[in-house]
Amino acid sequence: MATVARFEIGFTRFLDAEGEATQELPAFVLDPANLIPLYRAMQLTRAFDTKAIALQRTGKIGTFASALGQEAIGVGVAGAMRKEDVLVPSYRDHAAQFVRGVTMTESLLYWGGDESGSNFSVPREDFPICVPIGTQVCHAAGVAYAFKLRKEPRVATCFLGDGATSKGDFYEALNFAAVWRAPLVVVINNNQWAISVPREHQSATPTLAQKAIAAGIEGVQVDGNDVIAVHDAARKAIDKARAGGGPSLIEAISYRLGDHTTADDATRYRDPDVVQQQWANEPIRRLRNYLARIGAWDQEKEERLLKECTEQINAAVEAYLAIPPPATTAMFDHLYATLPATLQEQREAAQWFASRDGGGSHG
Amino acid sequence: MRISYREAMRQALHEALANDPRVFLMGEDVGRYGGTYAVSKGFYDEFGPERIRDTPLSELGFVGAGIGAALGGMRPIVEVMTVNFSLLALDQIVNSAALLRHMSGGQVSVPLVIRMATGAGRQLAAQHSHSLENWYAHIPGIRVLAPATIADARGMLGPALADPDPVVIFEHAQLYNMEDDLRDEPNEDWACDIEHAAIRRPGSQLSLITYGGSLPKALDAAAELARDGIDVEVVDLRVLRPLDTATIAESVSRTHRAVIVDEGWRSGSLAAEVMARIVERCFYDLDAPPLRVCSEEVPIPYAKHMEDAALPQAAKIVAAVREVLNV
Numbered sequence: 002m003a004t005v006a007r008f009e010i011g012f013t014r015f016l017d018a019e020g021e022a023t024q025e026l027p028a029f030v031l032d033p034a035n036l037i038p039l040y041r042a043m044q045l046t047r048a049f050d051t052k053a054i055a056l057q058r059t060g061k062i063g064t065f066a067s068a069l070g071q072e073a074i075g076v077g078v079a080g081a082m083r084k085e086d087v088l089v090p091s092y093r094d095h096a097a098q099f100v101r102g103v104t105m106t107e108s109l110l111y112w113g114g115d116e117s118g119s120n121f122s123v124p125r126e127d128f129p130i131c132v133p134i135g136t137q138v139c140h141a142a143g144v145a146y147a148f149k150l151r152k153e154p155r156v157a158t159c160f161l162g163d164g165a166t167s168k169g170d171f172y173e174a175l176n177f178a179a180v181w182r183a184p185l186v187v188v189i190n191n192n193q194w195a196i197s198v199p200r201e202h203q204s205a206t207p208t209l210a211q212k213a214i215a216a217g218i219e220g221v222q223v224d225g226n227d228v229i230a231v232h233d234a235a236r237k238a239i240d241k242a243r244a245g246g247g248p249s250l251i252e253a254i255s256y257r258l259g260d261h262t263t264a265d266d267a268t269r270y271r272d273p274d275v276v277q278q279q280w281a282n283e284p285i286r287r288l289r290n291y292l293a294r295i296g297a298w299d300q301e302k303e304e305r306l307l308k309e310c311t312e313q314i315n316a317a318v319e320a321y322l323a324i325p326p327p328a329t330t331a332m333f334d335h336l337y338a339t340l341p342a343t344l345q346e347q348r349e350a351a352q353w354f355a356s357r358d359g360g361g362s363h364g
Numbered sequence: 365m366r367i368s369y370r371e372a373m374r375q376a377l378h379e380a381l382a383n384d385p386r387v388f389l390m391g392e393d394v395g396r397y398g399g400t401y402a403v404s405k406g407f408y409d410e411f412g413p414e415r416i417r418d419t420p421l422s423e424l425g426f427v428g429a430g431i432g433a434a435l436g437g438m439r440p441i442v443e444v445m446t447v448n449f450s451l452l453a454l455d456q457i458v459n460s461a462a463l464l465r466h467m468s469g470g471q472v473s474v475p476l477v478i479r480m481a482t483g484a485g486r487q488l489a490a491q492h493s494h495s496l497e498n499w500y501a502h503i504p505g506i507r508v509l510a511p512a513t514i515a516d517a518r519g520m521l522g523p524a525l526a527d528p529d530p531v532v533i534f535e536h537a538q539l540y541n542m543e544d545d546l547r548d549e550p551n552e553d554w555a556c557d558i559e560h561a562a563i564r565r566p567g568s569q570l571s572l573i574t575y576g577g578s579l580p581k582a583l584d585a586a587a588e589l590a591r592d593g594i595d596v597e598v599v600d601l602r603v604l605r606p607l608d609t610a611t612i613a614e615s616v617s618r619t620h621r622a623v624i625v626d627e628g629w630r631s632g633s634l635a636a637e638v639m640a641r642i643v644e645r646c647f648y649d650l651d652a653p654p655l656r657v658c659s660e661e662v663p664i665p666y667a668k669h670m671e672d673a674a675l676p677q678a679a680k681i682v683a684a685v686r687e688v689l690n691v
Contacts, residue, residue, distance in 0.1 A: 087436070120469035128435060129468035133459050139428020140460065146429060147436030150388060150414055157432075170455075173425025180420060335470040336505055338528040341606035344504070 008214045013234060014224035018282050020290025027233045033297035039080055039228050040292060041306060043072040043285050046096040048310040049105055050259070052318060053112065057263040061322065062113040066093045070226075070258030073284035074190050075160070076100055077231030078251075081239050082158055088127040089141035089159040091134075093190065097160065101127055105317035106324075115327050116335065135161055135168030138187060142174040145183035145248070156184045156242045158235075164195025166209050175216035175250065184242035186235065187250045190225065192257035197270040213250035225253030226284040256282065329355030370540040372517035373403050376554070377441065380525055381411050384439060387525065390417035390426055391443030400445050401481055401540050427453035427478065431461050431530075434476040439525050444480040447534065448494050461530040462505030473528040477521070483536040483577040483627055484675055490663035493671075495627040497576065498634040500532050501604040507531045508604040509558055512579035514544040516602060519556030527558070534604075536577030536627075558603055561611040567597030570685055571615040573638055574625035575601035578676050582625050585681035596685060604634060612638060613645040622654040623684045625676050630658035655684045 015030070017023050029035045050067040057065045068075065075096025079088065088094075088101050095108050102123030110118025111130065119129040128144075131137035141159035148155040165171055166189060178185045189209050193200045206212065213220025219238075223230040231253050238249035256279040260267045267276075292298035333340055333348040340348065367375075380387045388411075389404060395418035398405035408416045419426040423444055430442040444450045450457070461474050484493035500508045507527060511517045517535070524531040546554070564579065565586050574582040579600050586596040599615050601607065616622045622642055626635035635656040642654055660674045 089432075116466060116469035118469065119467060120471040125471065126436075128432075129464065129471065131460075132467075133455065136428055136456060136460055139425050139456065140432030140435065142425070143429030143432020143434075143440075144436035145432075146417075147433040147438045150433075150438065170424055170428065173420070173422040174428065177420050177422055177425055177429065181417075332466075335466045335468070337465070337507075338473060343606050343609060 008211070010208045010210045010220060010222055012222045012224070013230045014227050015229040015233070016227045016287050016291050018226075018287060020287045020294060022291070026229065029232075030229055033292060033295060036229075036288065036292060037297070039076050039232065040285070040288050040298075042076040042080070042096065042100050043228065043288070044306055045310045045313065046072045046076065046099060047285060048307070049095070049099075049108075049314055052314050053109070054263060056109070056318065057112075062109060064262050064264045065112050066262045067259040068093050068096050070279070070283050071190055071192055071255040072096045073228035073231050074188065074225045074253045074255060077228045078158060078160075078186075078188050078235040081232055081235035082156070086156045086158060086239070087144055088124065089137045089144070089157055090128065090130050091137060091160050091162065091165070092130050092132055093162065094130070094160045098127070103127070105314060106320045109317065109321040110324065113321065115324070116331070117327065135165035135170040137161065138165070138171050138174035141187070142178035142183050142185055142248075145178060145185040145242075146181055148184055149181065154243050156186060156239050158186045158188065158239065160188050160190060162195065163189060163191040163193065163200055163209055164198065164203055166212055167203055172212070172215065175213065175218065175248065178248045179216045179218045182245065182247035184245075185248040186238040186242055187248065188235070189250070189252045190255060191252050192255045194257045194261065194267075194271070196261045196265065197267075208252060210250060210252035218248050218250060220250040220252065222252045222254065225255035226282045226287060228284055228288055255284075258283065365546050366543055367514060367546050368540065369514055369517045369535075369542045370401060370403055372514045372546060373521070373535065374405065376518050376521035377404060378407070380441070380521060381407065381415065384525070386437065386439040387441060388415040388417060388438060389441045389443060390419050390430065392419055392421060392445050394418060394443050399443065401535070401537065404443070423449050423452040424456055427456040428460065430476050430478070431456060431464070431474055434474045435464070435472050439475055439477075441477045441479060441525070444478060446492060446537070447480050447482040447496050448492050450478075450480050450496075457500070457506070457530070457532070458503055462503050465529065466505065474530045475525070475528050476530045477524045477533065478530065479533045479535060481537045482534045483538060484659070484664045484671060485538045485577065487666060487668055487671060489666035493664035495659065497534050497604055498628050498632065498637070501607070501634055501637070503605070505529065506605065507558065508534070510534045510536075510576040510602060510604055512536070512539065512576050512600055512602070513564075514542070514546050515554065516556060518546055519554040520558055522555040523558045531558075534576060538577045539580075542580065559608065561602055561608040562600045563597060563611070563615065564600045565596070565598040567595045567619065569595045569619060570621040570623060570689060571597050571599055571612075571619045572623050572625065572681065572685065573599045573601065573612060573615075575604060575634070576627065578625045578627050581676060581678045582681055584678040585685065588678065588682055589685055594685065594689065594691065601638070607637065607641065609641050609645065612641060616642050616646045617649040620649055620651040621688050622650075623657060623681065623688055624654065625657045625681055627659050627676055629661045630656060631661065633658055652688045652690070655688050657681050657684050
């Protein structure tokens with residue numbers, strides 16, 4: 002038998018769990034000014050998650066999906082994108098969305114049941130959050146193909162979870178994006194859990210990155226708790242896509258430290274001791290240790306940053322709570338560009354129904 | 365000018381590709397092969413492989429890519445070989461194309477056109493003969509068109525591309541070879557309305573309401589009935605979502621009787637929806653209970669004699685009309 006092809010999957014980590022460099026760091030790290038915005042964005046996301054869960058528990062927003070422990074992935078990737086690139090997010094990607102310019106108030110509106118929260122004031126061409134699993138990879142391949150057709154040097158960056166790599170959508174999208182050499186970067190947040198189904202019950206492949214090989218594209222694995230490794234891999238993949246080198250797949254290994262969403266109670270299916278052990282790997286402490294070690298961070302800076310985050314979040318919450326809930330008829334507003342006559346009748350019926358008790362509430 | 369339905373559709377596609385750089389066509393075998401029904405013949409050489417994009421066998425994937433490209437500022441035309449294969453793409457159409465305007469609070473629209481062949485009658489057997497237009501007509505957020513004439517085959521695509529919302533176009537496979545005169549239009553503007561049903565044959569005694577591949581059969585039945593002095597009106601729905609209730613109600617309230625012809629299976633069919641609207645709007649105008657001529661609720665058979673018996677046919681329509689008129 003002759004070997005006709007051979008493949009391997011590389012794994013990259015720059016900082017270990019204690020924030021010690023495990024190898025020579027990439028050039029952008031040498032200036033701490035490049036790292037502090039990443040640190041800041043991770044802290045902001047974590048503080049936002051804490052607040053959002055509290056808002057859900059008090060009935061101020063609906064179901065919420067926290068990014069606890071996975072902040073480095075969204076922050077590291079979005080920080081490598083250009084403004085004109087397009088983000089195609091899933092529902093756990095507000096870390097990336099905030100870096101892109103989506104406001105926390107918009108995010109709260111979204112989770113509070115007001116669709117106007119997905120009408121972003123800043124990244125106008127970024128896609129809305131995709132709730133179905135894996136379908137967004139096809140959309141991302143399509144918008145990337147649009148860039149290619151128009152010969153624009155732009156890249157589509159798409160997020161999905163480990164569970165989504167079992168979906169046909171994911172395979173189909175990688176397959177044709179590769180054939181078309183579309184400028185696409187697909188990032189798997191491998192947080193080890195698809196709601197209650199653990200990673201090893203999801204896929205028998207030793208890595209998720211190797212699914213790229215089936216499509217004929219490059220797949221790499223990085224430590225998703227190391228924002229430097231995530232950022233470095235994203236930069237390389239995005240640069241390659243922009244230069245016409247086609248799509249790439251990045252598997253970023255993290256751990257879902259929180260519940261799947263606020264509608265979930267993970268203690269029913271996983272050992273709290275294991276979760277506790279995973280806290281040792283989380284990304285924020287790791288980068289903070291590194292920054293402190295090189296003298297770029299101290300307790301005073303930390304306290305100031307946390308205070309700023311709290312103030313920003315409180316202002317966003319206040320702005321959110323001041324926005325009246327959407328009118329009942331808003332469900333008809335963005336169904337079609339022009340509402341057909343038969344639906345106009347249904348809209349009037351909804352208006353009549355709503356007028357009986359006057360208005361609703363968030364969440 | 366006498367042309368085929370296939371040629372009318374081809375001209376419409378050609379015009380769209382030639383006039384708007386945002387338009388591109390993608391689907392299985394649309395490129396070198398020229399389309400399974402030869403609708404895109406010659407386009408690959410004229411417009412190039414990037415705009416006449418052959419796709420992998422991947423309906424779910426490339427319909428999703430069409431959605432993404434539409435959000436990205438293009439005007440994609442996605443050809444799904446037949447409605448039978450569109451089942452693989454239902455999630456993309458129902459959960460994404462129809463909903464992204466809503467889910468984005470109006471930030472995005474999905475100006476996507478999805479074309480597919482539909483229907484039976486060509487001995488393609490149970491898995492290649494579905495008529496599932498009603499499934500799509502059920503979904504708010506999309507527009508569903510069923511061109512059944514040469515003029516509509518030529519004229520519906522332009523307005524469908526101009527529509528900021530997703531449009532699904534059903535081309536009945538038995539219509540491709542149909543020929544007719546394409547009326548001359550000033551400035552060669554064939555664009556037609558994609559809002560209303562049309563009365564294809566005026567009549568006074570009964571409204572025969574149909575769409576797509578059943579239209580020629582309904583017209584044949586009406587012609588046969590006319591020879592016996594029975595004057596039947598034929599209404600072509602044309603637009604399956606949103607349904608033009610006003611035209612249906614106006615016709616039935618004038619003729620006082622209705623037969624609905626629909627190649628879909630009877631239970632939960634478009635014919636059922638049309639009948640419901642007739643009952644809601646015209647109950648007191650009716651002189652007899654309306655009837656439906658639909659496909660028998662069986663897997664569409666491969667053998668010709670059984671396939672013929674399973675589908676709506678002119679003879680079945682004539683019989684239904686006579687039953688309602690009691691003549």
